[in-house]
Amino acid sequence: MAKVTSEDVGTFCQHYPKIAAIVTAQSGGKSNAMTVDWHTSLSLSPPLYGICVVPGRFTYQLIIDSKEFGINFLSFEAVELVHLVGSTGGRYIDKFQRFNIALDQPVKTRVPILKAAYAAYECQLVDDRDYGDHRLLVGEIVAAHWQPEAFTPEETLDLDKVSPVLYLGGELYLTPSKDTVRHLEHMAY
Numbered sequence: 001m002a003k004v005t006s007e008d009v010g011t012f013c014q015h016y017p018k019i020a021a022i023v024t025a026q027s028g029g030k031s032n033a034m035t036v037d038w039h040t041s042l043s044l045s046p047p048l049y050g051i052c053v054v055p056g057r058f059t060y061q062l063i064i065d066s067k068e069f070g071i072n073f074l075s076f077e078a079v080e081l082v083h084l085v086g087s088t089g090g091r092y093i094d095k096f097q098r099f100n101i102a103l104d105q106p107v108k109t110r111v112p113i114l115k116a117a118y119a120a121y122e123c124q125l126v127d128d129r130d131y132g133d134h135r136l137l138v139g140e141i142v143a144a145h146w147q148p149e150a151f152t153p154e155e156t157l158d159l160d161k162v163s164p165v166l167y168l169g170g171e172l173y174l175t176p177s178k179d180t181v182r183h184l185e186h187m188a189y
């Protein structure tokens, strides 16, 4: 295995691929969207979701002003949109108009919800913490949206219906193949 020390880890994307999702926010009559691949669930009770955002992003400002954000999960048909939203600045363009993004109504917040999303969470900001060049924004999920037909009765994503967007690093994206899904029985050791 190649090895480097902490001064030289570069962009350390050896642990990719990761789901690429679209974070949304609005404040003072301005709405915006950005792509994130640094995001994670943090707690089930209360339901907490974390996103890592560079503080210079326009979206960061809108989240701090409104104390809300949305996170939208899209299928691979929308991969170009995911890339475009993550390559353009909302200070200069209205991404919803420019990329013709259809919106759905939020139920507990004012964050934009993408109609094309197979799932989306509305989050109320509960923490904003400095971690080097990114900030960890933690939101409590106050509403969840999902397309029931995209999920199996066991509540996992149905890969026959939806192919999620995975990000490999650089400018590379992929989607998992359903042929690779294996069901492993829970084993007691």
Ligand SMILES: Cc1cc2nc3c(=O)[nH]c(=O)nc-3n(C[C@H](O)[C@H](O)[C@H](O)COP(=O)(O)O)c2cc1C
Binding pocket: 020, 032, 033, 034, 035, 036, 037, 038, 039, 052, 053, 054, 056, 057, 058, 059, 060, 082, 083, 085, 086, 087, 088, 089, 090, 091, 167
């Ligand atoms: C696939 C992908 C993943 C990204 N992940 C993140 C991320 O996790 N955090 C972040 O701050 N920026 C991330 N970005 C960059 C932002 O999406 C990008 O800078 C965007 O233009 C910011 O938009 P805004 O200034 O309108 O908020 C990502 C971009 C791409 C294409």
